[in-house]
Amino acid sequence: MSNAFPTLPIDSVLPELCSALENGTNAVLQAPPGAGKTTKVPLALLDAGWRGDQKIIMLEPRRLAARAAARRMAHILGDTVGGRVGYRVRFDSKVSDQTKVEVVTEGILVRMIQDDPELSGVGAVIFDEFHERSLDADLGLALALETQGALRDDLRIVVMSATLDGDPIAKLMHDCPVITSEGRAYPVDTTYIAPRVDNWGNIRIDAEMTSAIKAALTRETGSILAFLPGQGEITRVANALQGNVGKDVIIAPLYGAMDTKAQDIAIEPAPDGLRKVVLATSIAETSLTIDGIRVVIDSGLQRLPQFDPASGMTRLVTVKSSQASAEQRRGRAGRLEPGSCYRLWAEAEHRARPAFTQAEISVADLAPLTLELARWGVSDPTSLPWLDVPDAAKMDQARDVLRGLEALDDANRITPMGTAMAGLPVHPRLAHMMLRGDMLGLVDQACALAALLSDRDFMRARGADLRLRVEAILNRQAPKMITEAAKQLGRRLRDAAKKAGLKLKSAGKVDRVDEVGLLLTFAYPDRIGERRKGQDARYRLSGGRGGVLPNGDGLASEPYIAVAELDGQAREAKIYLAAPLSRATLETHFAEQITEGTEVFWDAQSSAVRARWQRRIGALVLEEKATHDAADPDAITTAMIEGVRRLGLHCLAWDKASEGLRERLAFLHRIDGDTWPDVSDDGLLASLETWLGPYLSGITKRAQLKQINISEALLSGIDWQQRQELDRLAPTHWQVPTGSNIRIDYSGDTPALPVRIQEMFGATETPMVGGGKVAVTLHLLSPAQRPIQVTSDLIGFWKGSYAQVKADMKGRYPKHYWPDDPQQAEPTRRVKSKM
Secondary structure, three states, X not given: OOOOOOOOHHHHHHHHHHHHHHXXXXXXXXXXXXXXXXXXXXXXXXXXXXXXXXXXXXXXXOHHHHHHHHHHHHHHOOOOOOOOEEEEEOOEEEOOOOOOEEEEOOOHHHHHHHHOOOOOOEEEEEEOOHXXXXXXXXXXXXXXXXXXXXXXXXXXXXEEEOOOOHHHHHHHOOOOOEEEOOOOOOOEEEEEOOOOEOOOOOEOHHHHHHHHHHHHHHHOOOEEEEEOOOHHHHHHHHHHHOOOOOOOEEEEEEOOOOOHHHHHHHHOOOOOOOEEEEEEOHHHOOOOOOOOEEEEEEOOEEEEEEEEOOOOEEEEEEEEOOHHHHHHHHHHHHOOOOEEEEEOOOHHHHHHOOOOOOOHHHOOOOHHXXXXXXXXXXXXXXXXXXXXXXXXXXXXXXXXXXXXXXXXXOOOOEOHHHHHHHXXXXXXXXXXXXXXXXHOOOHHHHHHHHHHHHOOOOOHHHOOEHHXXXXXXXXXXXXXXXXXXXHHHHHHHHHHHHHOOOOOOOOOOOOOHHHHHHHHHHHOHHHEEEEOOOOOEEEEEOOOOEEEEXXXXXXXXXXXXXXXXXXXXXXXXEEEEEEEOOHHHHHHHOHHHOEEEEEEEEEOOOOEEEEEEEEEEOOEEEEEEEOOOOOOHHHHHHHHHHXXXXXXXXXXXXXXXXXXXXXXXXXXXXXXXXXOOOOOHHHHHHOHHHHOHHHXXXXXXXXXXXXXXXXXXXXXXXXXXXXXXXXXXXXOXXXXXXXXXXXXXXXXXXXXXXXXXXXXXXXXXXXXXXXXXXXXXXXXXXXXXXXXXXXXXXXXXXXXOHHHHHHXXXXXXXXXXXXXXXXXXXXXXXXXXXO
């Protein structure tokens, strides 16, 4: 590398990295923020002999970072972006035939591998800022490693991280070398500021941040980088600061939805004589160096997408940032000179924060990932090399969604529709909508709708009707209301649609906005809503959930709607965006999804199983009527089991024998849970099909449940060998020295035996159950059957406190037998023992 390049801390380990890639194919590089890894490593590899004339691809987790890194490297080379160094992000690229280092993001690498599994013309793939654990990075690494193992044993792969432990990654990459750069950071003073709370215990983070910035502008020199969770907070703080700071201070917001020019203004150095306050989301946490920053003010919050499998919704959730994230942010203040960091939380709280931010693969909607895996030809995700294997339940749910979108067949193989969907740069739901819209001559409307649903709602105050928004963006009504991001995204989606061969309208006014509801059903077939009876605008959705509109909303009287956005409430969610839908549209376009047949169900009102004939789409009933046809016996049993679950176990005929048996089984499960069934309420309710189902034949009503022998049903849940062991391991009675068989009480945490003390004379050991594992707790009783001692160590009692018990009892019960040596005495049920 030329001496004209600036000296950075990473330089000291570049020879070691180059040597590792000369002698092997993989390496992990650990380097703190500011070490120079993003710009120096790709350039250092340009002269490697193994590269030949091949490209170096570097993955960045954010578009802003990708463009900034490409500009920085091009500047170091004395070149312009698009020459030897270029970038390719979603909807934007600057590359040429001369490009040798290409910075990519937003799934571009995954698409490159899908289109060319050999990665022809690529010599190395670098994963920068891998500690952010984006879904694209995890998938990209898994596919790149598979390509390397199966097709390209000469492909070099480098994973670079600032905070993540490199050893697990190195192990995943065939035990490759881990190279560590110590970095160079100037000292940063850290101050914790415990935030004030209101009367309800809430923190007003906007006010706290505004106050902290004003104080820092007075106290500190240089520019300030303030971290806030999202665009809303940034806008409010910016408004609060405007006009309330010196004329030499520039307020510069920085978040993902801003256009490129506005982002560039935020990261450029402040003009001479001016200082800057950059209000940023976590977009500024890594990869960027904003010149002049020497003060960081951290709200300690970030907004992350979290997928709720129960609702099928992804929502942005505000969470406390991790300790690693806080250190990354703090480090921004010490990149160029000594700095200061102010954290808007208490120091004691810091230690309680999670060490790292959760990997996106563990909280994200896995439908896009599942579609990519199907396109790759993978049916079993565990066959790929993952740092964190995708959750099986979430993968199953994602497959259900993709089958509903015609992207997968019944064997979970990708369909031609799925392949076409994977070629569009949007979520599979929106891709399916665009492709189906193209078939109906509605692709312009579909592109506008996809853009609207990918951006924040700019007409939230106008109600839920999406037709108004589509009309505005297509025919340029109320242009001031439409965000520049939405307009730009709409144009880019039209370009992508045109590239994919979709038929767009060339010019003129776009009509048919009334068919927005139909388009939405292609994206969200599980969110077709039918209005329930009653005054309130409550809807039953085809996916089984419920939704509600405000009664004053313009859609509140519509009998059918298609829902695009609703909150994450499990039972009945608030509907934010929707469009009307006609019954005729459903019958015409969803005829293949309409099923009809007899439904057998538990009727809570009559506490009995009922049957009815239905035509339905998913959980949405289009037509139904009572039927007197004979129902399937298995369906009746299933409905009865659902009824028992709703009623609870108390609806069954429990008696003393069945309760006792259950207690014995519960005891054995406690000491050997891998062998014996869980007979807790939750356990029995979860396994009703196994132990109760066979005894429900012919039963259709709650009253008939009293006929079932519960003891027999419980015993059906264990095998023949366990039945033989049951009485040995958990006997119902214990024979005491007098010969009396006394019932053991298994209802407590440990088995208990209530017995008069005279009947235990002569006993030389404590009764044991559970195959000798558990001592029975003896409740030794007086002649009047009152407890005088509780012990699990009978011999210890005889040798110890018995003497005191004897003295007390002998005065109260002089006619009873109180020997000096109870171990040698003869037991008795009578007042005096036989002499």
